[in-house]
Amino acid sequence: MSLFRNIVFTAVIAGLLSGLLLTIMQSFSTVPLILQAETYENAGGEEAGHSHEAAPAGAVAPAADHHDEEAWMPADGFERFIYTAAADMLAAIGFGLVLIAVSEALGGLKGWRGGLMFGIAGFLTVSLAPGLGLPPELPGMPAAELGPRQIWWISTAVCTATGLGLLAYTRSAVFAALAIVLLIAPHIVGAPLPPSHETAVPPALYARFVNAVYATNLVFWAVLGALTGMIRERFRTGEEIAARSDGELVSR
């Protein structure tokens, strides 16, 4: 159990720190653009998406929403920031747990540099590869049905992670070829697309948002990876001792 405990501890510390950093970066970059896009979403009366401004007024925008207007949502301002921070940190801890589990199965992180490599692989797997088919979306932008998009997103992440792992940890031509197939296949299949791309959101605003998403996520993944590598080195208490005492029992 000491292995599980140490991994969770490492992921929680690295996740809290990198998630906090991500939230701070987002509050200067992506979140203001999301808020700006929501004004177009509401003004344009887009049928896709939902509004954060409609709820406090209590006015249900006509045909503006396929969501349940009664559902709770955080109030704009500080409350919304806190929930974004909590969601960022939780997601960061989750990503950290998976990152450490995979790295341990592949032989363990070798300090912060090894962690950084895994962090960059995480960015490629979770941000870049799924983003090639399903680019970051602003509120008020049309998109295909949620379910199929989520399935494509998850499949792409799994294929990319497997492909990168095969490239990095095997030395046979067959596996390298399989890795390339896995990396490319999701994009040949293609992501589910909306029937129309028309939106009230200005293209310049959207371009800035896409850049901001990739920039913040790259920094976040690099920091998450480097931190997990650094912290994991320091918290191995009990693991060696448990392995050694078990070994002694066997040898007796």
Added chain:
Amino acid sequence: MATKTASTAVGISSSKIIPLSMTALLGLFVVGFVGFSHMEVVHNAAHDSRHSFAFPCH
């Protein structure tokens, strides 16, 4: 105790399988809850985070 010793005798990597898969599943569950849950309340709370992670949203 006897089973634990026996599993370690096979190799350290096999003794790691259970804690590592537990860790990975816990992580996937947390990410899935924050980023992929269809519950309206979870979606609203994590809204800006989901958009900024480029998770499929709405």
